Amino acid sequence: xxxxxxxxxxxxxxxxxxxxxxxxxxxxxxxxxxxxxxxxxxxxxxxxxxxxxxxxxxxxxxxxxxxxxxxxxxxxxxxxxxxxxxxxxxxxxxxxxxxxxxxxxxxxxxxxxxxxxxxxxxxxxxxxxxxxxxxxxxxxxxxxxxxxxxxxxxxxxxxxxxxxxxxxxxxxxxxxxxxxxxxxxxxxxxxxxxxxxxxxxxxxxxxxxxxxxxxxxxxxxxxxxxxxxxxxxxxxxxxxxxxxxxxxxxxxxxxxxxxxxxxxxxxxxxxxxxxxxxxxxxxxxxxxxxxxxxxxxxxxxxxxxxxxxxxxxxxxxxxxxxxxxxxxxxxxxxxxxxxxxxxxxxxxxxxxxxxxxxxxxxxxxxxxxx
Amino acid sequence: xxxxxxxxxxxxxxxxxxxxxxxxxxxxxxxxxxxxxxxxxxxxxxxxxxxxxxxxxxxxxxxxxxxxxxxxxxxxxxxxxxxxxxxxxxxxxxxxxxxxxxxxxxxxxxxxxxxxxxxxxxxxxxxxxxxxxxxxxxxxxxxxxxxxxxxxxxxxxxxxxxxxxxxxxxxxxxxxxxxxxxxxxxxxxxxxxxxxxxxxxxxxxxxxxxxxxxxxxxxxxxxxxxxxxxxxxxxxxxxxxxxxxxxxxxxxxxxxxxxxxxxxxxxxxxxxxxxxxxxxxxxxxxxxxxxxxxxxxxxxxxxxxxxxxxxxxxxxxxxxxxxxxxxxxxxxxxxxxxxxxxxxxxxxxxxxxxxxxxxxxxxxxxxxxxxxxxxxx
Numbered sequence: 001x002x003x004x005x006x007x008x009x010x011x012x013x014x015x016x017x018x019x020x021x022x023x024x025x026x027x028x029x030x031x032x033x034x035x036x037x038x039x040x041x042x043x044x045x046x047x048x049x050x051x052x053x054x055x056x057x058x059x060x061x062x063x064x065x066x067x068x069x070x071x072x073x074x075x076x077x078x079x080x081x082x083x084x085x086x087x088x089x090x091x092x093x094x095x096x097x098x099x100x101x102x103x104x105x106x107x108x109x110x111x112x113x114x115x116x117x118x119x120x121x122x123x124x125x126x127x128x129x130x131x132x133x134x135x136x137x138x139x140x141x142x143x144x145x146x147x148x149x150x151x152x153x154x155x156x157x158x159x160x161x162x163x164x165x166x167x168x169x170x171x172x173x174x175x176x177x178x179x180x181x182x183x184x185x186x187x188x189x190x191x192x193x194x195x196x197x198x199x200x201x202x203x204x205x206x207x208x209x210x211x212x213x214x215x216x217x218x219x220x221x222x223x224x225x226x227x228x229x230x231x232x233x234x235x236x237x238x239x240x241x242x243x244x245x246x247x248x249x250x251x252x253x254x255x256x257x258x259x260x261x262x263x264x265x266x267x268x269x270x271x272x273x274x275x276x277x278x279x280x281x282x283x284x285x286x287x288x289x290x291x292x293x294x295x296x297x298x299x300x301x302x303x304x305x306x307x308x309x310x311x312x313x314x315x316x317x318x319x320x321x322x323x324x325x326x327x328x329x330x331x332x333x334x335x336x337x338x339x340x341x342x343x344x345x346x347x348x349x350x351x352x353x354x355x356x357x358x359x360x361x362x363x364x365x366x367x368x369x370x
Numbered sequence: 371x372x373x374x375x376x377x378x379x380x381x382x383x384x385x386x387x388x389x390x391x392x393x394x395x396x397x398x399x400x401x402x403x404x405x406x407x408x409x410x411x412x413x414x415x416x417x418x419x420x421x422x423x424x425x426x427x428x429x430x431x432x433x434x435x436x437x438x439x440x441x442x443x444x445x446x447x448x449x450x451x452x453x454x455x456x457x458x459x460x461x462x463x464x465x466x467x468x469x470x471x472x473x474x475x476x477x478x479x480x481x482x483x484x485x486x487x488x489x490x491x492x493x494x495x496x497x498x499x500x501x502x503x504x505x506x507x508x509x510x511x512x513x514x515x516x517x518x519x520x521x522x523x524x525x526x527x528x529x530x531x532x533x534x535x536x537x538x539x540x541x542x543x544x545x546x547x548x549x550x551x552x553x554x555x556x557x558x559x560x561x562x563x564x565x566x567x568x569x570x571x572x573x574x575x576x577x578x579x580x581x582x583x584x585x586x587x588x589x590x591x592x593x594x595x596x597x598x599x600x601x602x603x604x605x606x607x608x609x610x611x612x613x614x615x616x617x618x619x620x621x622x623x624x625x626x627x628x629x630x631x632x633x634x635x636x637x638x639x640x641x642x643x644x645x646x647x648x649x650x651x652x653x654x655x656x657x658x659x660x661x662x663x664x665x666x667x668x669x670x671x672x673x674x675x676x677x678x679x680x681x682x683x684x685x686x687x688x689x690x691x692x693x694x695x696x697x698x699x700x701x702x703x704x705x706x707x708x709x710x711x712x713x714x715x716x717x718x719x720x721x722x723x724x725x726x727x728x729x730x731x732x733x734x735x736x737x738x739x740x741x742x743x744x745x746x747x
Binding site (some may be wrong): 027030031032033035036079082084085086088089091092093096097099100101103104107108208209210211212214215216219222223250253254255256258259260261262263265266269273279281 | 406409410411412414415419458461462463464465467468470471472474475476477478479480481482483485486487490504578579581582585586589592593626627629630631633634637640644650652
């Protein structure tokens with residue numbers, strides 16, 4: 001692995017983790033799509049600030065971009081507050097307009113500088129290591145690594161300093177207000193953080209894939225745990241895994257790194273959705289299946305109890321009869337009977353007669369008198 | 371100016387492209403109404419982004435860049451994206467916005483991976499796939515426009531055919547189910563029509579911004595009318611307008627992507643509608659509030675005049691404005707309220723600066739503020 005590859009992967013991991021941290025709260029606060037809206041809107045701030053300072057590396061660009069992100073959120077809220085459009089429509093109206101304006105300005109007035117519309121969508125993580133940060137002739141590494149590292153540190157600091165406020169306002173906004181935290185202040189501080197993070201990540205992976213990095217790892221983590229601290233840790237871990245595996249997918253296929261990172265994040269989510277221990281699709285199917293057999297086992301004991309000692313018992317309490325009486329397929333009937341026998345609820349008699357054990361009788365009575 | 375107009379009206383290429391953009395805007399506007407009313411404005415965004423890998427894969431698999439092939443691929447991918455959103459919401463029990471965000475960004479990322487393969491092909495025919503990102507109306511051929519019109523007309527015909535079902539589903543899904551409407555299937559059809567409207571526009575407007583053309587005309591039309599039928603017609607008209615004007619602007623300058631221009635025109639239409647629509651418009655609201663405020667202030671002065679008249683032997687006696695102002699605690703605009711009362715014939719300026727109640731004013735004050743049958747003491 002060359003130094004270049006290492007630097008790209010390191011940057012990919014830093015970007016992904018920096019995005020995943022605020023992403024946790026975006027997912028929990030049901031504001032996932034505001035990340036989409038913010039990551040599009042910040043382009044207008046970048047473009048306008050670029051026209052002003054004529055320098056793509058100026059920190060003013062970041063400030064202007066973050067300000068546009070907040071402006072967009074304020075515009076959405078104002079539009080929603082007029083009660084003329086619903087909130088989802090307000091989002092869908094505001095950010096395309098700001099983004100269109102930005103793209104138009106770029107293609108009209110900045111087409112020949114280093115700010116083109118493809119970079120807006122794709123980012124340039126593969127080229128990031130070529131832009132070095134040099135201080136007094138010493139090479140300190142890629143410039144964007146320093147910037148994203150700073151943003152990651154900022155996110156960590158914010159999370160540690162305002163963990164309690166974020167947590168309470170996310171899960172119980174009313175309680176947060178009653179405890180004296182201003183929900184509006186927290187909301188805008190958090191949105192500002194999302195905007196700054198999006199600006200930094202934008203440079204590396206483009207405006208749309210930022211959304212994948214912010215939403216997919218926290219959504220995967222959400223499926224794996226119900227505890228917030230664990231969810232934050234898992235989000236960061238899965239983000240890093242997506243970044244590194246995305247890089248190697250891209251290397252293997254010789255494809256876009258940013259696109260592969262998003263694809264890897266999607267695959268991680270798909271795996272979590274299928275295999276999560278409690279909320280996963282496979283786990284739910286197994287649980288449902290288990291519940292079905294367990295319920296059927298109880299049905300069987302009740303059926304046997306009903307006909308026990310009755311003249312019809314010889315006819316009713318046979319494995320072969322269950323298909324007719326309980327409308328079970330012969331396979332399912334055998335499976336249920338096996339399960340009940342294993343659990344000590346019944347014994348097999350001669351032929352396919354089924355006899356309740358004292359334990360099975362007890363279970364059936366207990367259920368019916370419950 | 372006239373010359374430019376002539377070019378616009380008679381230039382064959384421009385007419386073709388404008389016709390396509392208009393048809394597209396009309397279809398997107400009409401179907402967008404249902405997305406907006408059902409609070410699915412952002413589903414369109416997810417569908418449009420999810421269509422990208424479909425375009426790339428259709429090209430890789432068939433080697434053809436004929437528009438119908440690519441649009442079919444886009445439709446399939448957009449449709450799978452919709453199913454994925456539903457699958458995540460139902461299967462993983464995550465909120466819908468999270469599901470939309472994941473599908474939108476992951477499908478798009480995958481699409482970019484596919485596009486890097488496409489770009490590596492040694493074919494000259496690969497050129498043009500990037501137009502699907504930002505939209506380039508200039509690439510519309512007569513055959514493309516024909517396809518937009520035929521497929522769009524088919525979608526609108528289905529909309530007309532299932533109008534009643536779509537309408538009841540949009541406003542009251544539970545009621546629809548109780549009527550025996552197969553809700554799942556109707557929902558599926560409506561969403562499929564939305565997918566069709568979106569993929570038709572990808573070549574002209576691009577995957578990044580197509581959702582705005584779905585939402586904006588509908589949101590604008592909603593401000594002007596209160597009936598679904600009128601809203602759909604108006605949204606179709608406004609969508610067509612945005613398409614034609616947007617194409618006009620973008621063909622005026624070279625190298626301007628069409629998508630952003632159309633979206634900006636559509637956004638301007640929304641802005642105008644929000645401000646100027648009668649009834650729901652914000653300006654109408656301001657006018658209404660001012661009128662109500664004026665009436666309340668005039669009523670307050672009328673009440674004061676009545677109180678003064680009741681304490682005076684001569685009920686028609688003129689009272690100085692200064693007295694009235696003092697009774698309103700120095701509030702400004704007493705003169706304006708008095709003028710309003712004068713216009714109504716409820717008060718009269720008897721001497722300069724002195725106003726008295728007219729018989730009509732006294733009657734009005736009594737019916738408005740007191741029991742009308744009660745005689746003044």
